[in-house]
Amino acid sequence: MNNNPRIAIVDPNTLAVLGLTHLLESVMPVMHIDSFGSFAELEANHPEQYFHYFVDVRVVLANMPFFQQMRHKTIVLASSAADNTAPLSSFHTICTSLPPKQLLRSILMLEQHAHAHGRNLPSLPPVETNISAPLSPREIEVLSLIVKGFINKEIADQLNLSLPTIISHRKNLMSKLGMRSVSALTIYAVMHGYVGVDEI
Incomplete structure (x- = not known):
């Protein structure tokens, strides 16, 4: 069993899930990432175990009671700034239609501010690097x-x-x-x- 902290991605769009998984694995390599196509799938897999939920805006809106309780752990995946409606104003939101560099910047900013450069993550063994020699x-x-x-x-x-x-x-x-x-x-x-x- 993998003891690394876990992230759940809940989004019916498989392509979006694959792209976000790749980015998150690069930004937070200590995390284990699970993906779910619906809230029902998440609910059936011990949702309390997750350190964060990256969730499609429609899934959040359809299941507000759960995500409102978990808002400090929930990042809403919105396809446009217009998706950030009043019920979602208390959530962290990432606009997924940003150009690649801006989207990457949004995820890095989230990691840096929320986790204080990793200091707020649970302590784990150091991640091995594949670099043969330090950079000059x-x-x-x-x-x-x-x-x-x-x-x-x-x-x-x-x-x-x-x-x-x-x-x-x-x-x-x-x-x-x-x-x-x-x-x-x-x-x-x-x-x-x-x-x-x-x-x-």
Whole structure:
């Protein structure tokens, strides 16, 4: 049995569940994530065991008595800002129709503020890292600028380095961290304190 704290995603949209699961596993790797297509499925699986519920807005509205009691643990998944109606004003809400970078920022902000960089999570054994060698100070500088949205040429200009050198640093970073996307680098940089969530 997995003893990690558990998160429940309750959403009938399978594609949305898959995407959110991937993001949450990246942002909160110590969590175990279960998904349910309906409130009835959640209710049948000991809902009290979950540290958080990420729940489609329609499911919350249809089952308000339960989620109102659990509002401090519930994050409403709204498809637009208009979904944040008066009955939901006391809930944390994430708008799922945001552009990818803004959605990632919303989830990172939620994790950083709610969990105080992980300090509010239950204590667990340290998560093993797959990084073979620590990042050099120059790699950290390049990483920070990448996740802040600068392109290679701008990074080269800022650091007074050649464009091929920046491209080489970028390849080395991706290889060393085993990451293939700027989103993955962003999560890594924020979670390791190299950039603040308000800088991305």
